[in-house]
Amino acid sequence: MRYLVFLLPLAASAQVLNVTVLDYASVPPATLAAAREVFTSIYRKAGGQVQWTVETRVWRPDQTVRLADVPGDIVLRICTEEMAKSLVRKETILGYVQPSAERELARVATVFYHRVEDLKAATGSTPAQVLGTALAHELGHLLLGKGAHSRAGIMRCPWDTQELRAIHRGQLVFDRRQSLTIVNSIAARTGLTMAANAFAAGPGR
Ligand SMILES: [Zn+2]
Structure with missing residues (x-):
């Protein structure tokens, strides 16, 4: 009985x-x-539900941040141009996924805000439209796994005129096949987190 009471709120x-x-x-x-x-x-x-919590951070080149310690199923970083210079080879990329340790699911992705500003200027979209869609694309990588890029739509890389116009109209979304994988992937990830929480809570207390 005690076990059942413990499981209900998590489910x-x-x-x-x-x-x-x-x-x-x-x-x-x-x-x-x-x-x-x-x-x-x-x-x-x-068809997926996401809960977004923002933390403001200050970057220091000499400081190492243990991203494994950041709470949540997924960590999305919004980084600066200065950070791009030390994090990636090409400063023109919009974002990237942090590779995970072997046998672990990748859970960290980054979007560069100066590139959001560039695209905003090129498309006439608001920075929020570009930023929200870029973060959705990067989370798409984490949830869809390898080979996530597609020939058209939100997972196209780089976005072409058609995609940039769709951002402006708020119509750049996942297709049906991608949506199905996303729903399954969210279920799997939140299931994993539940198991981890139950384990962390400790047995027999
Ligand atoms: Zn991509």
């Missing part, structure tokens, strides 16, 4: 993916709030 929140957004780029709060709407709406259309 109720099983399908919600907890995403922790680390904002290193001092994104204006209104832009972040609007980007969150764009992001959660893209996942809602795919």
